[in-house]
Amino acid sequence: MTVSNAPGTLAPGTYFMMGNFACVEAALIAGCRFYAGYPITPSSEIFERACTRFPQLGGYAVEMEDELGSMAALVGASYAGSKVMTATSGPGFSLMMENIGLAFILETPSVIVNVQRGGPSTGIPTLVGQGDMMQSRWGSHGDLETIAYCPSSVQEFFGLTIQAFNTAERFRTPVFVMADQVVGMMSERLRVPPLEEVEIVERQVADPDRSAALHALPFDYSKDFLPMQITGTGCRVNIESLTHDLKGYPSTDYSISKKMLDHLLGKIRNHTSEIWKWEETFLDDAEVAVVAYGSTARSALSAVKKARSMGIKAGLLRLITVWPFPYEVIENVSRKVNALVVPEVNYGQVVHPVRESAKCPVSSVNCAPGTLVDPRSIVDALELAT
């Protein structure tokens, strides 16, 4: 089916589509109607398509002056009641860190897509990298708990974009889709299911309440998931980037600092099993396993098949959720195999929490950004590990 620019969400059917375009169509199906961005390779197709598509569905795609502004506008627009997104790559992701922290402390549903390229700094804009994985965990200052999904195909980029909106709305927090240049720019078959098969999570919205002394407490930490006070609906709540008490008023009190952070981190930590997604291939009888994510998982699958043809009992654990880190999944697999191999297009990032959780030896296969991991280097590592 060819892609038309007709208003409305993409019709169910089978398409041959670029990953970056599939991401935009998924966002629209998820109900996103506000996009703020700044052009950056290799994510620009997302922004360009958003500028064509969002207004057709009554939404907005605004070009901000930089990524600091894009992320700040997302938080404002989300408070105004819209589902919101942006897309970027390494250098822009760095600039967004400030207001990703803001989105986190203000409990703002927002989706940030990072089509990773080569780094550090300007790096290689046009080629693949996976060097922002740790930044998506620890990039913004202070204690954050982040959520990140890593698609390995166009179909999954589509599905995880919808998932990211659902998770963001449910948990009231920023969610990352950590794609990469390969997944973003390649074209593959995409099946768009009938809309009734797609689960869409809508935001819990607060009603104005004048019953309390001044207002109802906006931050009731007895619950993990709180309704959101939407601008202009009469809630009149102070939304505060400083450490704040249950009324949203700033405080330097230790017990308030602890209560707020326990809530912000706890709402994610208490529900990790809801967020963790992974895929196991050939793991039943595996003696050695590859742990991979994103486009690298494609190299890994090829390597595992090759190793199997050579008589090595290899398996693949593909991480779909990387943050919060699925340590229990790693631990379980590591008890069944003799060794884990972690290939990444970086000098070793996700291998660290793998090593922290694994009960068996862990080795890493790395390549500099600019190319996919060569399956042969993974096969070599599997041979060494057996």
Next chain:
Amino acid sequence: MATTGVPVGGPAIKVQRHAKDEILRIERLPHIWCPGCGIGIVLEAYTRALAKSGIPQDKHAVVSGIGCTGRFSGYLDLDSYHTTHGRPIAFATGIAVVKPDLEVTVIAGDGDLSTIGGNHLIHAARRNVDLNVIMVNNFNYGMTGGQHGATTPTGARTRTSPYGNVEAPFNVPYLVAAAGASFVARWTALHVTQVYKAIRRMMEVEGFTFLEVISPCPPTFGQLNGYPDALDEMKYFREKSVVDHNADLREIAISMHPDDSLVVGNFVDRRRPSYQELLSELKVKAAGGAGK
């Protein structure tokens, strides 16, 4: 009668209920601003303008950045947002685009809006986003102890310009007018009525409106630059302010030199389509199948 809500030793102090109690979060008072600071004067003018605007209180939103003026939003019983340093205009743009029916006001200091947030300021003016932006200018970073910023006059002493500021300051009304703002004004903390009237006008004008309010900052900028008492600077405003609505904006840079005048006025009041109006037209165009 109502109490201030402030715990004090001995019997609670009873005060007459103030007309602004409906708009302020009185339980948060007293505010943090120093004696002699002009921010409270702007707060009073804003609440008065809001009450007279004819726009329901629930349809006003206020967004602040970080710093002394950044605390402004927290004292208002509105949808109020205390955001990140320099980003309140970008944050407010998100609100104002999604909810064009709201009256969104950004209030922050000179450091927040014209230094770290300078890029957002000029681009929002260029887009003519329907926002009211009030910049309280005290020529330095007050909350961090008095360092120089983009509005500090050349030669002025601050904690980071102990030998005198070598940099040239922004003339912010000129900058914002050049960028395309629909309304541009400058008054001082002495011009209470003019500040109120300017804010009222800003709430009427569709498009990007900007007001600079010059304020004393006695403990830092004032102390180091010959205005150690708030009244010293207020006296300077009274003696040296020149009202000129038609001033050549190129000529209105501020030196704060006791002999130099300070030009104030409502400099720009013009009509061009706001960003929200244009986005709304764009949606109609897009729904009709135009676009690539």
